[in-house]
Amino acid sequence: MIIEREQTIKADEFEGKVVLVTGANRGFGLAITMDLARAGATVIMLGRDLGSLEYAYDAVVDAGLTEPILYPLDLEGATPENYQELQENLLGQFGKLDGLVHNASILGTQMPIEQYDIKLWYSTLQINLSAPFMLTQFLIPALLKSEDARVIFMSSTVGRVARAYWGAYSVSKFGIEGFAKTLSEELEKTKISVNTVNPGKMRTEMRRTAYPAEDSSTVPLPEEKSQAIAYLLSSSSPKINGEQLTISD
Numbered sequence: 001m002i003i004e005r006e007q008t009i010k011a012d013e014f015e016g017k018v019v020l021v022t023g024a025n026r027g028f029g030l031a032i033t034m035d036l037a038r039a040g041a042t043v044i045m046l047g048r049d050l051g052s053l054e055y056a057y058d059a060v061v062d063a064g065l066t067e068p069i070l071y072p073l074d075l076e077g078a079t080p081e082n083y084q085e086l087q088e089n090l091l092g093q094f095g096k097l098d099g100l101v102h103n104a105s106i107l108g109t110q111m112p113i114e115q116y117d118i119k120l121w122y123s124t125l126q127i128n129l130s131a132p133f134m135l136t137q138f139l140i141p142a143l144l145k146s147e148d149a150r151v152i153f154m155s156s157t158v159g160r161v162a163r164a165y166w167g168a169y170s171v172s173k174f175g176i177e178g179f180a181k182t183l184s185e186e187l188e189k190t191k192i193s194v195n196t197v198n199p200g201k202m203r204t205e206m207r208r209t210a211y212p213a214e215d216s217s218t219v220p221l222p223e224e225k226s227q228a229i230a231y232l233l234s235s236s237s238p239k240i241n242g243e244q245l246t247i248s249d
Helices: 027-038 050-062 080-093 118-143 167-186 205-210 226-233
Strands: 018-022 042-047 069-072 099-102 149-154 192-198 244-247
Touching (some): 027 042, 099 118, 118 149, 167 192, 226 244
Parallel strands (some): 099 149, 149 192, 192 244
16 A cells, blocks of 8 residues: 655644654664654654764754754663563553654664574564564553554565565565564454555665765655654554555655
8 A cells, every 4th residue: 555755744643642763763663753853743763873862952942943852762672671661661651652653773784694694684574574573562551551552563565575686685574564463464453454565765874885886865854754744643644554655645
């Protein structure tokens, strides 16, 4: 299903709502955070590096938007105890969670499977697949407290159609697609919807690494596509569940 990238979000659309965004300190995650905060959401910005999170926080506050919450957490090394603490902190402070955006991921490396570094394989699968599983599992109780909770997993073209040399990244995104579909079936009778989104081409550091020869001026900025994510998280958009969505170029 194609979602148009240009969407109109009301200024108070997310008033009183709490949304957690992983990888919120830069790129697409920061763009999503800005759009949600602009519409009144309290965004929990989760990222590995506190310094870059603070820089992103300043960008949101300096723009006069709703003040976010910083939550530094290394997804590669996070333990069940870390996620339990996050759950307790979130429920203690807000009592619910209205949206969860799994945006954080790493590229790994692009090379044949037979040459793939085993440690990098484990790291990529941990950050891109196992961490979203654990984070979601521990936050389901908070999502169930919302009247309209929405979970979005960022996917990729190579998570839907296999492509040589994309290694652990591609495998992790295929895993995300399967995980999200399974979760959507399990939660279909709740107020939680679960979907995957392929954002398509964006001018991010990851894409520059993956396509170093590409003319980046022809690629849309993250800010040109982030409104589509805010729209999908809003109660103004249709309640869809278990779908593979793609943002238009």
